[in-house]
Amino acid sequence: MDKKKPSLLLIDDEAAIGMIVRIQFEKDYELTMMTNGLNGMKWISAGNIPDIIVLDLNMPEMNGLDFLKEVRKLNYFKNTPMIVLSGEDSSAKRIEVFQNGADDFINKPFNPIELRVRMERFLKYK
Amino acid sequence: MISLKDETILLVDDNIINLMIAERVLQSEGARVIKVSGGMEAIDALNQDSSITLVLLDLEMPDPDGYTTAQLIRNSGELFANVEIVALSAAEDEGSKVRAANAGISHFLHKPIKTAALLALLAQETSTLSNSGDHFVQKSAFYNLDYIKMASGEDPDSMKILANIILEESPVLFNEALESLKYGDGKNTASILHKLKGQLGIFSMTEATHIISGIENQCIGTDIDAKIIESQIMRLRDDVYPAFEEIKELIVNN
Numbered sequence: 129m130d131k132k133k134p135s136l137l138l139i140d141d142e143a144a145i146g147m148i149v150r151i152q153f154e155k156d157y158e159l160t161m162m163t164n165g166l167n168g169m170k171w172i173s174a175g176n177i178p179d180i181i182v183l184d185l186n187m188p189e190m191n192g193l194d195f196l197k198e199v200r201k202l203n204y205f206k207n208t209p210m211i212v213l214s215g216e217d218s219s220a221k222r223i224e225v226f227q228n229g230a231d232d233f234i235n236k237p238f239n240p241i242e243l244r245v246r247m248e249r250f251l252k253y254k
Numbered sequence: 255m256i257s258l259k260d261e262t263i264l265l266v267d268d269n270i271i272n273l274m275i276a277e278r279v280l281q282s283e284g285a286r287v288i289k290v291s292g293g294m295e296a297i298d299a300l301n302q303d304s305s306i307t308l309v310l311l312d313l314e315m316p317d318p319d320g321y322t323t324a325q326l327i328r329n330s331g332e333l334f335a336n337v338e339i340v341a342l343s344a345a346e347d348e349g350s351k352v353r354a355a356n357a358g359i360s361h362f363l364h365k366p367i368k369t370a371a372l373l374a375l376l377a378q379e380t381s382t383l384s385n386s387g388d389h390f391v392q393k394s395a396f397y398n399l400d401y402i403k404m405a406s407g408e409d410p411d412s413m414k415i416l417a418n419i420i421l422e423e424s425p426v427l428f429n430e431a432l433e434s435l436k437y438g439d440g441k442n443t444a445s446i447l448h449k450l451k452g453q454l455g456i457f458s459m460t461e462a463t464h465i466i467s468g469i470e471n472q473c474i475g476t477d478i479d480a481k482i483i484e485s486q487i488m489r490l491r492d493d494v495y496p497a498f499e500e501i502k503e504l505i506v507n508n
Contacts, residue, residue, distance in 0.1 A: 142452055144419045148405045151412045186448050215452045217325070217357070219317055235356060237401055237455040239349040 133158045134251050137178035139168040139195065140213065141187045145236070149182070152240040165190030169198055172205070180247055181210045185225070193228050200229035209250035213238055258372075259284035262305040266296045266323065267312035267342070272365070276310065276342075280372075292316075293323030300327065300334055307336070310363075313343040313354065321357040328358030328464040329471055335464075340375065352401060356455060358464045397497050398458035399504065405456065417505040420453045421498055427453065428491045435473075435480050435487070443483070444473035454494065457501060465490055 135158040138149050146161050153159060160178065162168040166189040168181075181199070185192035192212060199205045211232040212225045222233050232246050263285045267273050270291070277287045288303065290296050292315065300306055309327065313320030320341060327334050341359045343350060351362050361375050406412035427450040434443040451466040469486050472478060 142449060143423060144416060144453060144456055147412075147416050147419055148456075151405070151407050151409070151416070186445055215448060215455070217353075218322060235353055236452055237352060237356065237405070237458075239352055240405060240407075242349050 134179040135160065135177075136247070137162065137168060137171070137176075137181045138183070139163070139165060139181065139187070139192070140184035142184065145184065145213065148240060152244070164188050165192060165195030165198070168195055172199065172202070177204065178208065180250060181208060182243070182247070183210065183212060185212060185214045185216070193224065196225070196228040196230055209247075211243070211246060211250075213243075260286075261307055262286045262288065262303065264296060264299055264303075264306045264309045265289045266291075266293065266309060266315070266320070268292060268315045269312070272312065272342075293318035293320070293326065296323055297326055297330075300337065307338065309337055309339045311339055311341055311359070312365075313341050313345065313350070321353055321359075324354070324357040324359045325467070329467050335468075340372075355458060355460045356463070358460065358467075360460070396459060396461055397501060398460075399501070401458050402456050402505075414506050416456070417501060420456055421502055421506070424450060424453045424494070424498070425491075428487065431487055432484060435484055438478075438480060440473040440475070440478045444470045447473065447487075457497075459494065459497065462490060462494055 133156060136149075136153060137160045138146060139162045140146060140149075141163040149161070150159065160171065160176070162171060164187045165183070168183070169190065172178075183192045183195060190198075192214075196210060196212075199208070199210065209231045210229065211234060212230045213234050213236050214221065214225070215236040217235045225233055231250065234243055234246065258280060263280055265273055265276050265280070265287055267276070268291050273289045273291070277289055280287050286305075288299055288306065290299050296309065296311070300309075311320045311323060315323070318326065320343070324339050324341075327337065327339060338361070339359045340361045340363055341354045342363055342365050343354070344365050354362055363371055363375070402413055402416060406416050427446055431443050431446040431450065434446055447466050447470050451463045451470070454462050454466070465486070469483055469490075472483055
């Protein structure tokens, strides 16, 4: 019997990033894609529970930082791994992201193999 | 034959032994060498000495590391736009190279520094520049399709779809950025440019992405000069579009 695929919620308003994630991960993950934090929150609030969340920072409606804060307020999502993809790399930005509840940080343009390995590292302990 | 005679080279490394070895190699080729042991000192040295044409930068330094130092140099707008940054690193992986390119580093050399490799690299740079009447225009149109190939899993159909997304969305982002600037909304313009930078990054348009970083910084200032920013965006657009046509020909129409 097939093992159930882990579910991945991607929140990014860049269609190209969505496409890369689709190309690279569709086979092994149950993918859900949202284009901003607000839609991500709505999806979660509707009772959906992803195994892992990958998100951008710079988005309309609700940006990545606000999404991180909101999600971490929810008891059920205290331990859900969240990986931030960001085009802005500085130690100040990484600190801000980690202080707001992210578990990991990857620069854009990201190497899909690196994202896969980092996601698998979190999913191994779930 | 290229020589390092009359070149002023800034060496940035927190390891004094590495600094001494590199200095000896470079001086033996006639270069003038300035040594510093950290990122912030590097910025100071660049500010003080405008004859520096090349920065050899160690990536594995304590805060700020080489990537951050490169970004700081590139984010200084056009001030150090003509300075080439070459990374010296022990890292071999593709991720480090992509990260370095994204931070504004032009080339990657392995440690310990080898004179032949450095000279070959400078020869390549010099021939590139001599073909160009305008550094900004020539270099910002550079692209490389290695990343998009990797990101699309080396599948030609996926690569076409991905390239098409960028080729269709980027012109929209250029227009949105110019439109937003008309309303004096610097923060929104910066946010749109940030997105555009992400798109061009997929074609590894490193120079163009540095220029965008510089423009982004100008947009978030308190007293923004919309006219100058507008002309920079339009100039960049004029540079990038011919490269888009080439990419379209290479990927989409093939």
